[in-house]
Amino acid sequence: MGCVASTESASYNEDEQDPFLQSKKANAAIEKRLQLEKQREKNEVKLLLLGAGESGKSTVLKQMKLLHQNGFTHQERKQYAQVIWADAIQSMRILIIQARKLGIPLDCDKPNLPLATFKQIILRAKVLDHIDTSVAGGNSFLNDYVLKYSERSETKRRIQSTGSTAANWDLTTENNKENVNSGELNIEELSEGLKGPSIRPGVSAINSSVLDRGSENITRENIAEAITELWNNDIGIKQCFLRSNEFQLEGSASYYFENIHNFANPNYSCSNDDILKGRIKTTGITETNFNIGSSKFKVLDAGGQRSERRKWIHCFQDITTVLFVLAVSEYDQMLFEDERVNRMHEAIMLFDSLCNSKWFINIPFILFLNKVDLFEQKIRISPIKKYFPEYQGKSDDVSQGLKYFEDIFMSLNRTNKPIYVHRTCATDTQSMKFVLTAVTDMIIQKNLKNSGLL
Numbered sequence: 016m017g018c019v020a021s022t023e024s025a026s027y028n029e030d031e032q033d034p035f036l037q038s039k040k041a042n043a044a045i046e047k048r049l050q051l052e053k054q055r056e057k058n059e060v061k062l063l064l065l066g067a068g069e070s071g072k073s074t075v076l077k078q079m080k081l082l083h084q085n086g087f088t089h090q091e092r093k094q095y096a097q098v099i100w101a102d103a104i105q106s107m108r109i110l111i112i113q114a115r116k117l118g119i120p121l122d123c124d125k126p127n128l129p130l131a132t133f134k135q136i137i138l139r140a141k142v143l144d145h146i147d148t149s150v151a152g153g154n155s156f157l158n159d160y161v162l163k164y165s166e167r168s169e170t171k172r173r174i175q176s177t178g179s180t181a182a183n184w185d186l187t188t189e190n191n192k193e194n195v196n197s198g199e200l201n202i203e204e205l206s207e208g209l210k211g212p213s214i215r216p217g218v219s220a221i222n223s224s225v226l227d228r229g230s231e232n233i234t235r236e237n238i239a240e241a242i243t244e245l246w247n248n249d250i251g252i253k254q255c256f257l258r259s260n261e262f263q264l265e266g267s268a269s270y271y272f273e274n275i276h277n278f279a280n281p282n283y284s285c286s287n288d289d290i291l292k293g294r295i296k297t298t299g300i301t302e303t304n305f306n307i308g309s310s311k312f313k314v315l316d317a318g319g320q321r322s323e324r325r326k327w328i329h330c331f332q333d334i335t336t337v338l339f340v341l342a343v344s345e346y347d348q349m350l351f352e353d354e355r356v357n358r359m360h361e362a363i364m365l366f367d368s369l370c371n372s373k374w375f376i377n378i379p380f381i382l383f384l385n386k387v388d389l390f391e392q393k394i395r396i397s398p399i400k401k402y403f404p405e406y407q408g409k410s411d412d413v414s415q416g417l418k419y420f421e422d423i424f425m426s427l428n429r430t431n432k433p434i435y436v437h438r439t440c441a442t443d444t445q446s447m448k449f450v451l452t453a454v455t456d457m458i459i460q461k462n463l464k465n466s467g468l469l
């Protein structure tokens with residue numbers, strides 16, 4: 016026994032001193048590590064979310080976080096509470112202003128009606144006095160806020176945009192640059208000259224006295240009450256809302272109004288549904304990692320507005336699958352960036368250039384026909400034919416309408432790659448669970464097959 020042991024030990028020592036054997040061992044170890052790395056890489060999926068602004072890309076990512084991560088952080092819940100509160104007040108303000116522009120009579124413009132007081136509260140409230148801007152996102156929140164709500168920026172957007180099609184997503188062009196300057200913070204411009212009739216004595220005495228003491232005395236409760244009253248009781252506001260495809264309004268405005276008393280609480284922490292309904296524009300490209308089954312998913316979420324698209328090319332390398340999100344309900348709306356361009360036309364142009372680009376010749380595409388819930392509500396009041404005269408289907412037939420747009424997108428594919436289509440409502444967690452499970456399973460299977468692991 017002892018003899019064997021001593022022989023082994025001797026041979027071990029000899030091996031250790033043999034430089035040839037040592038380097039052979041080191042090579043073998045490196046080889047093994049590389050093999051493992053390759054195996055891991057083969058199991059890694061890079062999913063790229065693309066589509067025009069507001070189509071729902073980040074909402075899809077949020078659903079993935081709910082499904083495969085621990086959901087949202089406390090900070091995110093607080094941040095969305097601030098952003099939604101600001102957007103709710105501005106959305107009601109926009110409805111009042113746009114009603115005037117569209118010639119829709121408002122009950123809150125009628126003298127002697129209590130609604131006039133509520134209108135004044137909304138027009139006079141200084142939104143930024145009522146939120147914690149640092150929690151809402153600091154400078155990027157302010158920049159986005161100015162861009163969204165300043166009338167001056169609105170005019171500038173129209174002037175600056177080229178309005179042409181392909182050039183808008185030329186990754187090298189500087190034409191789409193939007194000059195965001197926080198020095199232009201002039202939100203009160205919105206209500207200037209639109210103050211309407213003065214408040215009559217005796218009408219809604221409590222709120223009138225709030226206003227008499229100046230806008231700094233307007234509380235969050237006053238604002239929440241005003242929004243609720245105008246939303247529930249002013250027929251003109253509802254009529255204007257039904258025509259919101261004619262101007263820019265947050266897609267979830269009605270949800271904000273209906274839940275305004277939650278957002279009015281400065282300590283409110285958003286629920287999952289609130290966050291799914293809330294909107295924070297993506298700037299740049301975010302990367303989120305998930306472990307799904309034995310695969311690693313790297314999900315890249317790119318900002319979809321025109322000025323953001325110049326950055327896209329930086330993440331086109333080594334993509335496993337592209338998920339293109341289309342807001343199918345937006346066939347009757349104009350771009351936020353350029354109000355002369357129809358949102359569906361923009362999405363068609365975008366899909367055409369991406370699907371047939373050299374980067375993605377052999378990369379499978381998934382197409383989400385998103386916002387089907389809004390599409391269903393909309394087609395009855397806003398006929399597809401008015402915006403797409405070639406449409407031959409019935410004006411109130413949801414599946415014919417969806418098929419029409421699906422066919423347009425499928426016909427754009429001039430490559431041999433497959434396109435997998437799903438009809439989605441990205442804000443609906445239950446249905447998205449099924450869709451995303453099917454999608455990720457399919458991607459994993461395809462990826463393993465392509466890597467020779469299956």
Ligand SMILES: Nc1nc2c(ncn2[C@@H]2O[C@H](COP(=O)(O)OP(=O)(O)OP(=O)(O)O)[C@@H](O)[C@H]2O)c(=O)[nH]1
Nearest residue numbers: 069070071072073074291292294297319386440441
């Ligand atoms: N009703 C409804 N709203 C949706 C749906 N999908 C997204 N939204 C809402 O649409 C708004 C925009 O969604 P985002 O996910 O931020 O859009 P995005 O594509 O990431 O936009 P960018 O970051 O600007 O490119 C949010 O308020 C969402 O809640 C949907 O299927 N139905």
Ligand SMILES: [Mg+2]
Nearest residue numbers: 072073296297
């Ligand atoms: Mg986004």
